Amino acid sequence: MRDVRVVYRKFDEKLHWHQWMRFLGEDEYGVWLGAAAGSVSQRGDEPVVTQEQAHVQLFPRGKWFTALFNDEPRYTEIYADITTPVEFSDDVVTMIDLDLDVIKRRDGNVFIDDEDEFAEHQVQYGYPADVIATARETCDWLVEAVSTDEPFLTVYKTYLDKVR
Template sequence: MVYRKFDEKLHWHQWMRYLGEDSYGVWLGAPGGAVSQRGDEPEVTQEQAHVQLFPRGKWFTAIFNDEPRYTEIYADITTPVEFSDDVVTMIDLDLDVIKRRDGTVFIDDEDEFAEHQVKYGYPADVIATARQTCDWLVGAVSAEEPFLSAYKAYLDKVR
């Protein structure tokens, strides 16, 4: 799993296990103790298991964290995922929709999104689609599948 920024620089990347595909997209997972890395920074060990959804043709990806992690769902606004061989890759467009275990939902990194619109020259259609997707996710993470329970069977597979 490889996230890049708009200038193609390496962002977050991690080896994950293929768990399956359903009507929501491709599901990958990693058990507690798995490592991920941002760019060439030191590796980060993930304490809890997590699964990640990579929808086909959508402008987001979503991470579903096992308990007790305080962040239940972390959705990244991205370009549509590209699938090739055993790699999934996408461009991270900065905006994140986060749902905490207590039900709080908020948008993160709006300042970064505004800054990168100028720095990287995001096209107008990318900006509009990213914002529309973000606005939809704010409500969807608390009211729609796969954010309610569909992910739980995949999380069971990596525990």
């Protein structure tokens, strides 16, 4: 298995979250990467954050989101970022974070986070109208999908088993 660099940027290309993850495979949903408990991630040049639980991440091809799936007992089960479609190279995946997040808690509660940041950045970065519309549509779809559709129900668990 190979390591892959995950790089989220903001619309102005400024470095956002980034980390190394292990390639786990690809299926009809996209590319799956994983990180064991104790792995590290970093936001921009801020101090490194150590992850207490294992997690896997889905990078769909041609879709406007990525999804992170946390191992138990973490209270956040699924954290989906609305992004531009992922760009893939041999050992790097990159995308632009468009602020909106869909979060599913272990108790089944689903909500949208960072709508205020999305509104601010539309003005600050001059998001084009089609980017705003696609981000919003994707976000609205994910609010339902994380509770009703694969890979959000069981598929991700097979990848999580590989990094535990």
